[in-house]
Structures are given as C-alpha cells and as structure tokens.
Amino acid sequence: MAAAIDACAGQPEAAWSGLLIAARETAPSAAVWVQPQPGRTARLWPPRSHSPWTPTLLRGALHWAEAQGLRIVQAVIDSTDEQAAVQLRENGFPRLVDLLYLAAPSNPKQRQARLASAPSPGVRFESIGDLPSPRLVSLMTQIEDSSLDCPELHGVLSPPQAIEGFRQQGQYAPQHWCILRHQEQDAGVLLLAPHPQTPCWELMYMGVLPAWRGQGLGRELVAEALRRTLSGGAERLLLSVDTRNHPARELYEQVGFSPYAWRSLYAWIAKEP
Incomplete structure (x- = not known):
C-alpha cells in the first residue's frame, strides 16, 4: 500500500477519501485504502492481515464503497497468502478468480x-x-x-x-x-x-x-x-x-x-x- 500511496501523492484530495485509518493515541495502527478508478470501480489495498483492526477496516471500506455508488472493488493478493484470503472472504470480499501472470x-x-x-x-x-x-x-x-x-x-x-x-x-x-x-x-x-x-x-x-x-x-x-x-x-x-x-x-x-x-x-x- 505504501508504494501505491507514494505513486499517487499528487492526486486531488477526493482520491484520498477512501483511505481509512485506525489510530492509536500516538500513531496510526492500521489502514485500508479504497483507491477510486474509472468506471465506478476501485482497487482495495487491504491492511496487514495480522492487524486486529483488519475486519473493522474492511467492513468500513465496504460501507464507504456502497456510499460512493461504486460498482466493484477489487483486491489482488498473492495466492499463497492464506491469512489475507480468510480476512477478505470473511469481511465481504469473496474470491472470484485465480490469475496466472x-x-x-x-x-x-x-x-x-x-x-x-x-x-x-x-x-x-x-x-x-x-x-x-x-x-x-x-x-x-x-x-x-x-x-x-x-x-x-x-x-x-x-x-x-x-x-x-x-x-x-x-x-x-x-x-x-x-x-x-x-x-x-x-x-x-x-x-x-x-x-x-x-x-x-x-x-x-x-x-x-x-x-x-x-x-x-x-x-x-x-x-x-x-x-x-x-x-x-x-x-x-x-x-x-x-x-x-x-x-x-x-x-x-x-x-x-x-x-x-x-x-x-x-x-x-x-x-x-
């Protein structure tokens, strides 16, 4: 996610409204970003799967997408990342397809x-x-x-x-x-x-x-x-x-x-x- 944020640093403020952060008193604890893309679509950059905030952030991302009238929000993860897969499936993002690059x-x-x-x-x-x-x-x-x-x-x-x-x-x-x-x-x-x-x-x-x-x-x-x-x-x-x-x-x-x-x-x- 950090690399994607750096690459989009010059984007207008509206592009960041889908960046949801769970914060401790002194610093951010975890984050999820619903990155808007053309055609009422978005890419999901999920939080680190080991964060206890992951389920809350993913559900928040889903509610944000619904409020924005998005048609589809997609996340692409390594097929061997079983923990991330479980977190996504359990919080509203089912697996659609495996892709070979x-x-x-x-x-x-x-x-x-x-x-x-x-x-x-x-x-x-x-x-x-x-x-x-x-x-x-x-x-x-x-x-x-x-x-x-x-x-x-x-x-x-x-x-x-x-x-x-x-x-x-x-x-x-x-x-x-x-x-x-x-x-x-x-x-x-x-x-x-x-x-x-x-x-x-x-x-x-x-x-x-x-x-x-x-x-x-x-x-x-x-x-x-x-x-x-x-x-x-x-x-x-x-x-x-x-x-x-x-x-x-x-x-x-x-x-x-x-x-x-x-x-x-x-x-x-x-x-x-």
Missing part, C-alpha cells in the same frame, strides 16, 4: 517458439482511432459472449467502463489499440500498453469474435503484440490469464510465455438495484 521475451532469438515476422495473408491490424469508439464497444460486447476469462465479471462493467479502465492503465498508446481484420471483416481486438518506467509492455486485452474462433487468430493477436513490443524497444511482454482458461494458457505457453506470479482476485460487487 506470464511474461515472454520480445526478442524472437530468446523464444523457442517461432512466430511470423508479419501477419498472415488475409490478416491486417487497423488502429481503433479516437475514443469513444462505438465500433470497439460493439466488438468487446461480442467478444465477451462465451469468453472463458473471468466469467464472474461478465456484465459487471459495461464495455465503455472497461475501455476507460484500460485507457488509464499504463501509458495510453492509441496507435497500439488495434482491430484485427480477417478477410476484410472485424475479427478481433488487441489493446497494448507500454510501461516506460520498466523494459516491459503489457497485453491488457485481446479477444476474438465468436464467429472467428478456432481459426488461429488468437495466435495472430499474440504474435502482433510481441512484434510491437520488440519494435517499441521493450524486452518483455506481460499479461495475466484466468487459470481456468486452458485454451489461452496453452496458446501462451506455445508462443514462449512463462509464469512469474500466481495471484488471486477478491472482489465486492454491488447488488443490482
């Missing part, structure tokens, strides 16, 4: 898998253009249908809310927000974000429309992401995937990704009115 070198000489140096015939990538983009909203709505990634979150955020969240993740680079065109039809979406403070790019989102699945277009998306990462001067491409999404995991492993972390997502989701 993967990385692949952008340099093809460092990967065993061979990928084409250019898109296959009949495949091209077209910039999405300016936001808001009704075209992107339509494509993401279709991609969510039968998607195996985090089905518990389907319908929680509207596509425009999800898009705004992606826009503020990493460095927004509209030239690397692309639509995959196959046989002159929209077939998939690829959203990338450079992270200039690190030698990495992030694959934030990719998906193939249901009508085009099973035709190797997922591999085309990943290959394009790696090509752009290399041409952008970054050493690695990072992504995360639902551990239950075995087709995606198999694809990532085939093209040279390897795991570097395993984390769990816990979340409070507002009830529909």
Whole structure:
C-alpha cells in the first residue's frame, strides 16, 4: 500500500477519501485504502492481515464503497497468502478468480517458439482511432459472449467502463489499440500498453469474435503484440490469464510465455438495484 500511496501523492484530495485509518493515541495502527478508478470501480489495498483492526477496516471500506455508488472493488493478493484470503472472504470480499501472470521475451532469438515476422495473408491490424469508439464497444460486447476469462465479471462493467479502465492503465498508446481484420471483416481486438518506467509492455486485452474462433487468430493477436513490443524497444511482454482458461494458457505457453506470479482476485460487487 505504501508504494501505491507514494505513486499517487499528487492526486486531488477526493482520491484520498477512501483511505481509512485506525489510530492509536500516538500513531496510526492500521489502514485500508479504497483507491477510486474509472468506471465506478476501485482497487482495495487491504491492511496487514495480522492487524486486529483488519475486519473493522474492511467492513468500513465496504460501507464507504456502497456510499460512493461504486460498482466493484477489487483486491489482488498473492495466492499463497492464506491469512489475507480468510480476512477478505470473511469481511465481504469473496474470491472470484485465480490469475496466472506470464511474461515472454520480445526478442524472437530468446523464444523457442517461432512466430511470423508479419501477419498472415488475409490478416491486417487497423488502429481503433479516437475514443469513444462505438465500433470497439460493439466488438468487446461480442467478444465477451462465451469468453472463458473471468466469467464472474461478465456484465459487471459495461464495455465503455472497461475501455476507460484500460485507457488509464499504463501509458495510453492509441496507435497500439488495434482491430484485427480477417478477410476484410472485424475479427478481433488487441489493446497494448507500454510501461516506460520498466523494459516491459503489457497485453491488457485481446479477444476474438465468436464467429472467428478456432481459426488461429488468437495466435495472430499474440504474435502482433510481441512484434510491437520488440519494435517499441521493450524486452518483455506481460499479461495475466484466468487459470481456468486452458485454451489461452496453452496458446501462451506455445508462443514462449512463462509464469512469474500466481495471484488471486477478491472482489465486492454491488447488488443490482
């Protein structure tokens, strides 16, 4: 939490209204921060799990989120942190999904898998253009249908809310927000974000429309992401995937990704009115 607070030190005062502190007479004892994010969402930075104030602070965070009209508050913790997991579950933040974090070198000489140096015939990538983009909203709505990634979150955020969240993740680079065109039809979406403070790019989102699945277009998306990462001067491409999404995991492993972390997502989701 301390690192996140330092990184957001210049934020306006309203950004700190979700910082709840349990204080002794002389000094703070524990704290929780509900960090507002776009689209009526927030990230939860939980207190240290061994603090006796943890249950009170987590329930306070939940009440604060409800009062603010938030749609979802998410906490990501190490999957081996059993004490934190219990505290979250018992205080209104059930586990939704386990996430596998993967990385692949952008340099093809460092990967065993061979990928084409250019898109296959009949495949091209077209910039999405300016936001808001009704075209992107339509494509993401279709991609969510039968998607195996985090089905518990389907319908929680509207596509425009999800898009705004992606826009503020990493460095927004509209030239690397692309639509995959196959046989002159929209077939998939690829959203990338450079992270200039690190030698990495992030694959934030990719998906193939249901009508085009099973035709190797997922591999085309990943290959394009790696090509752009290399041409952008970054050493690695990072992504995360639902551990239950075995087709995606198999694809990532085939093209040279390897795991570097395993984390769990816990979340409070507002009830529909």
